Structure formats: C-alpha cells, structure tokens
Amino acid sequence: MLNSDRNADADSGKRSIQAPFGAALVKLASDHDDIVGLTADLGKYTDIMPFAAAYPDRYFNVGMAEQNLIAVAAGMAKTGKTPFVTTYGVFATRRAYDFIAVACAHSDLNVKIFGALPGLTTSYGASHQAIEDSALMRAIPGLTVIDPCDASEIMEVVHAAYETPGTVYVRLQRGNVPIALPADYSFKTGKAQIVRKGADIGIISTGISTAHALEAAARLGEAGKSAAVLHVPTLKPFDHAAVIEFAKSFGQLATVENHVKAGGLATQVAECLFDAGIVGKLQRIGLPDAFVEYGSPAYLMDKYGISATKIFEALR
Amino acid sequence: MTGNRTPPDGAAITLLQQRAIQLKKNMLVQARGKGQGYLGQGLGIAELFAAMYFHELRYDPQDMTDPDRDRFLVSTGHYAIALWAAFAEIGIIDPAILPTYGADGGQIDMTTFDAVPGVEMTGGSLGQGLGVAVGIALAHKLDGRSARVFVEISDGEVQEGSTWEAAMSGSAFKLDNLVALVDCNGIQADGAIVMDIEPIAQKWQAFGWDVVEINGNDMAQIIGALNWARAVNQAPKAVILRTKPGKGLPTLEAREKAHFIRVEQNEWHLLVRELEEQNA
Incomplete structure (x- = not known):
C-alpha cells in the first residue's frame, strides 16, 4: 500500500507520502466502528479530511474551542468510542492541558490526540511552533507520547495509537511527509x-x-x-x-x-x-x-x- | 431499571421531599465525621439529587456500567457529599461508611473520581463537566441510544469559558438528550459570586438552549422542570435552579455565605434537631 502512495518530493527528490495520517486513519476506521474523528477548525490543516470524506457521520468539528474538543472526546470515549483528535500541538497542549490531564488521562480514556506542527516544522512563528509539547505531555501521568520520524512511521503510529490503551499524544507532521527511515524499520510502541x-x-x-x-x-x-x-x-x-x-x-x-x-x-x-x-x-x-x-x-x-x-x- | 415516567401526585412529591431530608441527614453524618465539609452546597442541592436518583434517572443500582443507563454527571467535585448521601440510600455504598467522608485512605473522598462505581465523571476542575456531557450525548445520538445525559454545574462554573464552548456545541449538535442543571446558590470559593454572571437564563437562551428557571429547593418545581426537559425537540435544556446554601438548617442558612463550612462539635446536635423538626 505504501508504494502506491509514494510520490517524489519536487524540492528534494526524496520519496514521500501525501497526508499519511489521514490515509492510515481511513483504513483503520474501516475495521473499527468505534473510531470517531474530531477537530477544532483545523480539519483541512491536520490531514483528517480523508476521514471526514469517508465517514462524514463520524466526524465532528467543534469550532475554535480546544478545551471543548478534548472534553467532547473524553465524553465520547466514556461511551466506548475511540476519538482521534486533531489540532495544532500548541493548541492541544497549551490551551487544553487541564482537560487532557483530568478529563482524559486521569480516567485512562482512549483519546488519541494528534498535534500538528511539532517544533520548527511551521513557518508561522512562536504561536504555532509546538516547541515544548513533549515536555508538557510527558509530565502527565499515564500518557503515551510519540514523536514519529517520517510518513511510514506516522501510518504505523495511527494503528499503534489505537492499539495502545489510554490517552496518547502524537506529534504530527502533515502534508507531503518524506520517507526517511530504513525500509526494514518497523515502529514498536515503547521501543527505541x-x-x-x-x-x-x-x-x-x-x-x-x-x-x-x-x-x-x-x-x-x-x-x-x-x-x-x-x-x-x-x-x-x-x-x-x-x-x-x-x-x-x-x-x-x-x-x-x-x-x-x-x-x-x-x-x-x-x-x-x-x-x-x-x-x-x-x-x-x-x-x-x-x-x-x-x-x-x-x-x-x-x-x-x-x-x-x-x-x-x-x-x- | 428505576425511573418513574408518570407525573407524581402530591403524595409522591411528599415522599421525594422526605428522601431529600434523608439525604441531608446523611450529609450531616458525613460532615460530622470530618468536622467540616461542603455542607452548604450539599444541603442546597439535596432536593435535586433526591429528584434525580428517586424519580427521573433510569438506572440499575446493581449495574452502574449499563450502557443504556441515564447518566448524571456531577461536574462540581465538591458536591461529592450529596452524591455519597444518595449512593448510601440506593445501595451503591454501605451507609456505615458515611462517617469516613474525607478520611485519609477512605472510599468516599471530598471530591469525585470516576473509578468509583456510579460516579460518572471526575469532578474538581470546574468547567469540564458540560463538555464531557456533550461528548456522551453526541455519542448516544450517533449510536441511537435513548439514554439521557444530565450534568449538574454550578453558578461559579458558568464563569469558565469552557462552559460556553460546550454550551455552543450542545445546541449546534442538536442534543435534546442533554440537560444542564445549573445550581445557582450564589456562592463561590471567595464568597458571594465575585464576577457577575447574570442574566444567566438569557445567556443560555442566546446559546440556543431551552431554559426554565425555578426555585431549586421546591420539589414540585424541580419535578415540573425535569418533566419539561424531556421534550424531544432538537434543543438541549438548561434548568436554572435558584438554591439556598444550607437549605433546611436555619442555623446554617443564617451563617455567612461560605464555600466551606466548619461546624463546632457542640453544634451538631442542634443541626440534627433542626432536620428532625422538618420531618415532623
């Protein structure tokens, strides 16, 4: 499947995959009815639109309201849903920290948070650069924190996040994401x-x-x-x-x-x-x-x- | 499943009032064990909790994980005192542990944690309850479940911006299976409401909710409002309950409005007597 999605990055000549998160989520959701997708007015910018197109009934946009984004995800998870939540990492971690800690992690809820624009992967300045999100998320008891390297790993991490019990935070690279890891590499949760x-x-x-x-x-x-x-x-x-x-x-x-x-x-x-x-x-x-x-x-x-x-x- | 779908007559209202008085007695037992507690809030909301657990909610006390149960989320963690009082009556906890309220290593803390059976959310960080309730109600709509979602929030909590993020989404998602029970007792941590929140009813209306405002210590009005809130009309419902902290105990009603009440050891017998007189 990866091969068919591969295309050449015009700038670098490196292999890459377009919107690996969305592609992997669509495939995963076809096997799991409990998956729902949530975003806060950043659906088009966090690669979740393929899921929205494939499962419009399972996709919810709460508007620019990150606290409510996480609270609604927690509520849905309480009924047995597995919400995949996207926004920018800065907004998830800085604005909704208390909701991730108390509403999600404290109750071990299956909420999977994908925060886009990690570190300096955006040009938009300090308001958008999630430079301390891993430190913040790591400090919350029970959370799983993942920083994937490349497009193939992001696709594996979508599946791993679903399989990992509890609240998971992933630093998400969006758009045309290069392939950089060796071909024989395979992600294993918790393994370096x-x-x-x-x-x-x-x-x-x-x-x-x-x-x-x-x-x-x-x-x-x-x-x-x-x-x-x-x-x-x-x-x-x-x-x-x-x-x-x-x-x-x-x-x-x-x-x-x-x-x-x-x-x-x-x-x-x-x-x-x-x-x-x-x-x-x-x-x-x-x-x-x-x-x-x-x-x-x-x-x-x-x-x-x-x-x-x-x-x-x-x-x- | 418990839950009574028929409108109560006068005798049924009287029975529910007696339930509320029993909850207040349980709260006194709890607070006396600790010497202090969130007694004012608990006493003020006892009528609502009695109406919820002995009239409105459909649930099986033997299985509080049933996916089709109605859920009653208590967003204000410090209302745990009222929750334990009700749980002792419906058999979720042993009444014998009520005096261990707030004790180190005990089962019934001064706040709520949802790992405890029957507790639908971890309260304490105010402003989270309504959004969590929206999520549950939304999932129920998605799954076609008829179970309803009630969430108690406080007037102080209305000051949290997240409450309004959630209110906006509750109406946008057309959650007529969701009822917010807004306890307006006029006090918050620093005393009498420190940041004006009125007009509360108009605020909820402006956010697309159907609203009714009642005397939250009047059982007949509570039952009437809960009945009104059953309407299936694509709109979430907000019941604004004007309540009196310490309701039913003139000694506490007269005390300076306080978030956290301490009672001297020689006062307990007086408070119990005040409750007994109500029951007569």
Whole structure:
C-alpha cells in the first residue's frame, strides 16, 4: 500500500507520502466502528479530511474551542468510542492541558490526540511552533507520547495509537511527509531502535530529527567518523534499557530533537543515564530556552542548530 | 431499571421531599465525621439529587456500567457529599461508611473520581463537566441510544469559558438528550459570586438552549422542570435552579455565605434537631 502512495518530493527528490495520517486513519476506521474523528477548525490543516470524506457521520468539528474538543472526546470515549483528535500541538497542549490531564488521562480514556506542527516544522512563528509539547505531555501521568520520524512511521503510529490503551499524544507532521527511515524499520510502541550502525559517535534522536541525524551521520561517514543513530519515537514510556545499552557503546554521545532541550529527549536521556550511574559528556542538540521567530522550517532549523548540516558540524 | 415516567401526585412529591431530608441527614453524618465539609452546597442541592436518583434517572443500582443507563454527571467535585448521601440510600455504598467522608485512605473522598462505581465523571476542575456531557450525548445520538445525559454545574462554573464552548456545541449538535442543571446558590470559593454572571437564563437562551428557571429547593418545581426537559425537540435544556446554601438548617442558612463550612462539635446536635423538626 505504501508504494502506491509514494510520490517524489519536487524540492528534494526524496520519496514521500501525501497526508499519511489521514490515509492510515481511513483504513483503520474501516475495521473499527468505534473510531470517531474530531477537530477544532483545523480539519483541512491536520490531514483528517480523508476521514471526514469517508465517514462524514463520524466526524465532528467543534469550532475554535480546544478545551471543548478534548472534553467532547473524553465524553465520547466514556461511551466506548475511540476519538482521534486533531489540532495544532500548541493548541492541544497549551490551551487544553487541564482537560487532557483530568478529563482524559486521569480516567485512562482512549483519546488519541494528534498535534500538528511539532517544533520548527511551521513557518508561522512562536504561536504555532509546538516547541515544548513533549515536555508538557510527558509530565502527565499515564500518557503515551510519540514523536514519529517520517510518513511510514506516522501510518504505523495511527494503528499503534489505537492499539495502545489510554490517552496518547502524537506529534504530527502533515502534508507531503518524506520517507526517511530504513525500509526494514518497523515502529514498536515503547521501543527505541538502532536505525544506523556506527562505532565512533552515538546519536540518540526522535521525530523528524532522526531524519536529519541520519543525513548528518552519512556525511560524518564520508568525513571518516562512523556514527550510529538510535531512534526513540516513543518518549513515554521511555525505553531506558535500549538507551543505556546504546550509550555504553560510545565515547561520544549526542541527543538531537526538534523540541526545547529542557524537558525533552535530552533531559530524558540525561535522567536515564544518570539513574543508571552512567555519567559522562552528552552533547545536547535541540532548541534553546527561547521563543523562535517567523521563518521557513529549513531556515529556522539551520539557524537553531538542528538541521542535518548543523548536526554534522556539531559532531564532526 | 428505576425511573418513574408518570407525573407524581402530591403524595409522591411528599415522599421525594422526605428522601431529600434523608439525604441531608446523611450529609450531616458525613460532615460530622470530618468536622467540616461542603455542607452548604450539599444541603442546597439535596432536593435535586433526591429528584434525580428517586424519580427521573433510569438506572440499575446493581449495574452502574449499563450502557443504556441515564447518566448524571456531577461536574462540581465538591458536591461529592450529596452524591455519597444518595449512593448510601440506593445501595451503591454501605451507609456505615458515611462517617469516613474525607478520611485519609477512605472510599468516599471530598471530591469525585470516576473509578468509583456510579460516579460518572471526575469532578474538581470546574468547567469540564458540560463538555464531557456533550461528548456522551453526541455519542448516544450517533449510536441511537435513548439514554439521557444530565450534568449538574454550578453558578461559579458558568464563569469558565469552557462552559460556553460546550454550551455552543450542545445546541449546534442538536442534543435534546442533554440537560444542564445549573445550581445557582450564589456562592463561590471567595464568597458571594465575585464576577457577575447574570442574566444567566438569557445567556443560555442566546446559546440556543431551552431554559426554565425555578426555585431549586421546591420539589414540585424541580419535578415540573425535569418533566419539561424531556421534550424531544432538537434543543438541549438548561434548568436554572435558584438554591439556598444550607437549605433546611436555619442555623446554617443564617451563617455567612461560605464555600466551606466548619461546624463546632457542640453544634451538631442542634443541626440534627433542626432536620428532625422538618420531618415532623
């Protein structure tokens, strides 16, 4: 199925899939009548319209009202529905935090929240860039938090979110999403996986940053340094064992994320390793403690040090 | 399933009033064990809770997970005291545990958690109940269930913006299976209503709801409003209940309006006597 959906990204020549979230949700919903789709006036911008077209009776738009979006989803989940909820990550996590915590997570409700525009994947400035959403969601007891890397992984995560009991938050890349992970890679909830082997540098990354880490690792290889990449798509529950085992193998260790370093992957890796008694230098590549300005994702990622080029320069 | 579809006569109203007095006695037992509690709110809403659990709601006390039950969501977590009082009467909890209200490690907390059988939502964070109720009512419409959804919210809660997000969606989704029971007792955490919310009825009307305003301590008016709210006309219903905190206990009614009531140890016998006199 993936092959037929693949098309070439005109800008980069990379393979990609259009609206992978919507395509996967339509397919999943055909097997599960309990799935409903909800959004808050961002249906056209969160790739849920294929679901709305296929199942108009099961699609609800509550208007610009994110607290109610999550409350309604919680109510529907209380009757046995499995709501897939979309909005931008900033609005889900900043505006509706209390509703996710109390109405959903505290009751272990099957609400699956897909927050679009993670980190610097939008040009629209600080109001739209979800730079601290993983940290916020990770702090809520019982939540599952996933930051998929590419189009194929997003499609797998749609299924995994349905299969995972309770409230799930996913950082959603929308539109024409590239394929970046190796062909033999397959998402497993709660599992970190090595997506590139190497001997000199260990890179631990999540989300779209794994794509950039893989590019950087390829260039490091050309420059004579062998870099391995451990992809950590599930930020909660965190795969401590995989991170510890990986970290033990490298003298040079780094984290890369499309998120503020405070409370994100870098913090989680540091906590994990410190708890395990592994104390050493950790190069933390991620966003600073600052709001980021308007600008294209490529420009901003380069300026703030999380592009493939900047990762390569930081690690070589 | 319990639930009475026939309009009650005078004798039935009197029986429901006696139920309300029994709920108030249960609340006194709870608050006395703790020495304090949300007694004012509980006493003020006792008539509504009696009307709901002994007249309006269709449910099986032996199976509060039945998907076809009517649901009564209590958004104000601190009204737990009224919920436990009712649950003791209908057999969901053992009346013997009422004195453990609010005790560390106990079963009946001073707020609500929906893991407890019969509790339809986790209250406490005010402004969440109406939206959750909209979600349940919407799902019932989608599934063609006839079960109805009632949600108690408070006048202070009307100040939360999320209440109005939910009110907007309740009418937009044509949820005539949804009834908001708005307890207007005139107090909130900082005392008498600190931010004007009037005219409440017109606000709900403007959001597309059918509205009736009643004396929320008058059983006949409550039953009449619940009967009115059964109309299947594509509009959600709001019942504005004007209630008196501490209703039925002149000592507490006269006390300065307070969100949280402490009662001295030597006052309890006086309060019980006041209730007994009502029952005579």
